[in-house]
Amino acid sequence: MPVLDLIDDTYMACSPETLAPLVSRPGLAAELWPEWRVSVTEERGVEGVRWEVGGPVVGSTEVWIERYRDRGSLVHVYVRVDPVGRPWSARAAERHRERTRRRVKAVMWELKDRVERDS
Template sequence: MRWRSLPVVDVVDETFVRAAPLSVRSALEEPGVLDGLWPGLERELVQDRGAKGVRWRTGGEVTGRLEIWLEEVPGGTIVHHFVHGTQSGGPRAWERVHRRRWKSGLHDIKDRLEGRTR
């Protein structure tokens, strides 16, 4: 029998938002936002860091860990986003689709918090 490893998922992203960390956190916690950004991921809270972000264990399409780290910087917040784990099956397209969905959703929040519309 040949050993077949599951595909590794390793997503890292950083986006600057001209808003306070708590404002970004509040926008991310609006109903349905996180589920829309990560469909197919089941999240279990590991650590709620308040204005600094949240860490979860994940199941579903990716088994591993997920984190949003909100770093306060002059003029706003850098939103750090990490997903690391193994994909449960299917093509590796999950990472590419996830990156696009995450970036698009976060830019919608960014635009709203910064007073712009698309």
């Protein structure tokens, strides 16, 4: 199991078709993971995007869009990375996880506010 293994889910009151272009735009990955190098490994259309992660950590990350009922979407963010070089202590791993979780949630809430305001 990766040292940093994070799952975040956010409901958005819009269709996957509305979210897909916003999730696949290059700037989203930079907002979510500014200190990591990410490259798209799979552009999944209305289902989201998968990235390979490099830099101070290595692994993968993904934003998966799932249709929810008639007019909504669940946006799942997965992060699975390990540090490069020296391993993290348990305390450092928890700090990285919490910082990453807060950043992901802030970006997802900003996206939610934007799409729900425009709907």
